[in-house]
Amino acid sequence: MENIIEKYLTQFRESTESLNGNSVSGIHKLRTNAIEKFHELGFPTTKNEDWKYTNVSVLNNFHFRKSPVQNLDKSLAEKYKIPGLDAELIVIVNGIFSHELSEISSQPDGVVIGSLKSAENDLLNAHLGKYSEINNGFTALNTALAGDGVLIYVPDNTVLKKTVHIIYLSGDDNLNALVQPRNLIIAGENSRLNIIETYHSIYGNETLLNSVTEIKCGRNSGVKLYRLQSENNQTFHINLTEAHLEEACNYSHYSVTLGGRLVRNDTNIVLDAENSTGNLYGLYLTEENQHVDNHTLIDHRKPHCQSNELYKGILSGKSHGVFNGKVFVRKDAQKTNAYQSNKAILLSDDAKIDTKPQLEIFADDVKCSHGAAIGQLDEQALFYLRSRGIDEANARKILLRAFANDVFEKIEDEVIHNWLNEIVTERLK
Amino acid sequence: MLKINDLFVSVEEKEILKGVSLEVNKGEVHAIMGPNGSGKSTLANVIAGKDGYEVTSGEIIYEGKDLLDMDPEERAREGVFLAFQYPVEIPGVSNATFLKTALNEIRKYRGEAELDSREFLQYMREKMKLIGIDESMLSRSVNQGFSGGEKKRNEIFQLQMLQPKLAVLDETDSGLDIDALKIVANGVNTFRSADNAVIVVTHYQRLLNYIIPDFVHVLVDGKIARSGGKELALELEEKGYEWVKEGEAV
Ligand SMILES: Nc1ncnc2c1ncn2[C@@H]1O[C@H](COP(=O)(O)OP(=O)(O)OP(=O)(O)O)[C@@H](O)[C@H]1O
Ligand SMILES: [Mg+2]
Numbered sequence A: 001m002e003n004i005i006e007k008y009l010t011q012f013r014e015s016t017e018s019l020n021g022n023s024v025s026g027i028h029k030l031r032t033n034a035i036e037k038f039h040e041l042g043f044p045t046t047k048n049e050d051w052k053y054t055n056v057s058v059l060n061n062f063h064f065r066k067s068p069v070q071n072l073d074k075s076l077a078e079k080y081k082i083p084g085l086d087a088e089l090i091v092i093v094n095g096i097f098s099h100e101l102s103e104i105s106s107q108p109d110g111v112v113i114g115s116l117k118s119a120e121n122d123l124l125n126a127h128l129g130k131y132s133e134i135n136n137g138f139t140a141l142n143t144a145l146a147g148d149g150v151l152i153y154v155p156d157n158t159v160l161k162k163t164v165h166i167i168y169l170s171g172d173d174n175l176n177a178l179v180q181p182r183n184l185i186i187a188g189e190n191s192r193l194n195i196i197e198t199y200h201s202i203y204g205n206e207t208l209l210n211s212v213t214e215i216k217c218g219r220n221s222g223v224k225l226y227r228l229q230s231e232n233n234q235t236f237h238i239n240l241t242e243a244h245l246e247e248a249c250n251y252s253h254y255s256v257t258l259g260g261r262l263v264r265n266d267t268n269i270v271l272d273a274e275n276s277t278g279n280l281y282g283l284y285l286t287e288e289n290q291h292v293d294n295h296t297l298i299d300h301r302k303p304h305c306q307s308n309e310l311y312k313g314i315l316s317g318k319s320h321g322v323f324n325g326k327v328f329v330r331k332d333a334q335k336t337n338a339y340q341s342n343k344a345i346l347l348s349d350d351a352k353i354d355t356k357p358q359l360e361i362f363a364d365d366v367k368c369s370h371g372a373a374i375g376q377l378d379e380q381a382l383f384y385l386r387s388r389g390i391d392e393a394n395a396r397k398i399l400l401r402a403f404a405n406d407v408f409e410k411i412e413d414e415v416i417h418n419w420l421n422e423i424v425t426e427r428l429k
Numbered sequence B: 001m002l003k004i005n006d007l008f009v010s011v012e013e014k015e016i017l018k019g020v021s022l023e024v025n026k027g028e029v030h031a032i033m034g035p036n037g038s039g040k041s042t043l044a045n046v047i048a049g050k051d052g053y054e055v056t057s058g059e060i061i062y063e064g065k066d067l068l069d070m071d072p073e074e075r076a077r078e079g080v081f082l083a084f085q086y087p088v089e090i091p092g093v094s095n096a097t098f099l100k101t102a103l104n105e106i107r108k109y110r111g112e113a114e115l116d117s118r119e120f121l122q123y124m125r126e127k128m129k130l131i132g133i134d135e136s137m138l139s140r141s142v143n144q145g146f147s148g149g150e151k152k153r154n155e156i157f158q159l160q161m162l163q164p165k166l167a168v169l170d171e172t173d174s175g176l177d178i179d180a181l182k183i184v185a186n187g188v189n190t191f192r193s194a195d196n197a198v199i200v201v202t203h204y205q206r207l208l209n210y211i212i213p214d215f216v217h218v219l220v221d222g223k224i225a226r227s228g229g230k231e232l233a234l235e236l237e238e239k240g241y242e243w244v245k246e247g248e249a250v
Helices: A002-018 A026-041 A057-061 A074-078 A121-127 A137-145 A379-386 A392-408 A414-427 B040-048 B072-077 B095-109 B117-131 B135-139 B148-162 B178-191 B205-210 B231-239 B241-249
Strands: A087-093 A096-103 A112-115 A150-154 A163-170 A176-179 A182-187 A192-201 A207-217 A222-229 A235-245 A250-257 A262-271 A277-286 A291-300 A306-315 A320-329 A337-346 A352-361 A367-375 B002-011 B014-024 B029-033 B054-062 B080-083 B090-094 B166-170 B197-201 B215-220 B223-228
Touching: A002 A026, A002 A137, A026 A121, A026 A137, A074 A096, A074 A163, A096 A112, A121 A182, A137 A207, A137 A235, A150 A192, A163 A176, A163 A207, A182 A192, A182 A222, A192 A207, A207 A222, A222 A235, A222 A414, A235 A250, A250 A262, A250 A291, A250 A414, A262 A277, A277 A291, A277 A320, A277 A392, A277 A414, A291 A306, A291 A337, A306 A320, A306 A352, A306 A392, A320 A337, A320 A367, A337 A352, A337 A392, A352 A367, A379 A392, A379 B072, A379 B090, A392 A414, A392 B090, A392 B095, B002 B040, B014 B040, B014 B054, B014 B223, B029 B040, B029 B231, B040 B054, B040 B072, B040 B080, B040 B166, B040 B197, B072 B080, B072 B095, B080 B148, B090 B095, B095 B117, B095 B135, B095 B148, B117 B135, B117 B148, B117 B178, B148 B166, B148 B178, B166 B178, B178 B197, B178 B205, B205 B231, B215 B231, B215 B241, B223 B231, B223 B241, B231 B241
Parallel strands: A087 A163, A150 A182, A163 A192, A176 A207, A182 A207, A192 A222, A207 A235, A222 A250, A235 A262, A250 A277, A262 A291, A277 A306, A291 A320, A306 A337, A320 A352, A337 A367, B029 B197, B029 B215, B080 B166, B166 B197
Antiparallel strands: A087 A096, A112 A150, B002 B014, B002 B054, B215 B223
């Protein structure tokens, strides 16, 4: 174990010169602190309450390291484009922003859609690490070692017309790639911004993708973030996405997990001022030996905010799901409206789910509700459909798609809705 | 069309049907009556192919084929239809999508062309008028939030849409007000033809005033205790099931 940690420390010493922030900048200090934190914490163990159901010790079996820059053919990214979506395209290859593969149109004054590595230091100093806390080894490692990622900056009163599509292509056929994108998204006052992140594998070797995305929503802004995880069964995907909302914002997060050997999503929304809304919708389909852990946190810090959370899982094979939904309603956060629901269908006897809703309410004038339901496919409904001539496979598909429907209903963008619907329905065989 | 020979069926080791024999020919309507728990729904469910029933002996021959050998969907495609006593609610699946899928699967099986959306809509509107189904009901999820009567009406609507050869109606009359009863009966009567057959499971003579049966059978404790013409239903109404049971003992 000590040995494994040492390997990451060595990587830090070797690469520190090439990372942003020279040795005197604030960023360098952030990184140095982070690597110390990583040294201290290591990867979490199941003794840690937040990692009780997700055992990451398998990561110690591999020597994950930075993959050399690869020149990929343009056609590779092409096939992951979303048909009919007018998008600014960013392609991240093994965590590194690919200028060759990305296609970004010219932007109005002040808008930045680009690589984190080439970001101005002032901007980084002002925001990086401000909307995420280093509370485990993964965040620490990302902060210490992330070489690149996406920076999106939308100034006040600006509407980004096109959706930003970030395609992550990860994997290396010669080594176990350590892929650590670090993204920073700043939405100014009265701005509008839609982002879709899609994650894919390009090689079969075990890969550790450890990403951190920090989002700052300025007053009265509207931000939507969609994430599709569809990597192969050799990928370990650990992600933290944290959004901080100022006054009267609307932030919606949609998470669709189809792939990955082990997936852990920490998705946090901090309602830091009044009259804001945070929406968190998730759908995960697991099979074989997949493990998907969704940890969510909605932190109501101020009054008159609302949050809606809805997660649905369909688990088959020997797969294992975890849902842990924390909702904090702080003392100040009167008139909070918080709704959480988490449902799962287990399609096999060996599939398993651990769920834990966690409501901690310190204000007294609030409306909070949460519900959880775990069940099997409704056999009565299945028979009903079959008795009308629909074959069993199709009937199952119809029922599972119906189960997922209330998550789909939340996806307003028609192109993304239909595209995800097709992918998910295809997967429901 | 349908020949049930000495059928024994158990559920969870408990014997429910104890030697049922019944023959139904094209153009006929058979009514099955009988006390609660006598096995009427069991018989209907076994015909439709529901899981959980063990046929310990006997056979069901449908159109010359071994019905018990077929999957539920195959039976449906071959023309067997069950109007459920308790139709299931299926949230998230719209009534229209469900019916279009079902109809096209059946048409495909029969070697007929699938209906496109426009053709389907036209066909559906015709049938809706017949059963008095409101357009709004079709965009709603299957049976979800439907009243008891609406659910039953929806079953007959499906009967009309799918045009099976053998329709088994399991207490389709229960929970219907008098107007709905007439509409449902009318739905069944317009369906009737010389080429199909109907089995009506009911507790009440009332329905049989509208759907006039050729034969009435009384199922008691898993056996057909008595069979007769339509006047048997009237007699039952008057004298109750005890009368049949007594008759059985004689
Ligand atoms: N899944 C089951 N498990 C155990 N017992 C069952 C099951 N299904 C049916 N039975 C029993 O079988 C018997 C016959 O039931 P069935 O539903 O066929 O009666 P029925 O004649 O339709 O009655 P009703 O007029 O009340 O609808 C009843 O005693 C019932 O409790
Ligand atoms: Mg019954």
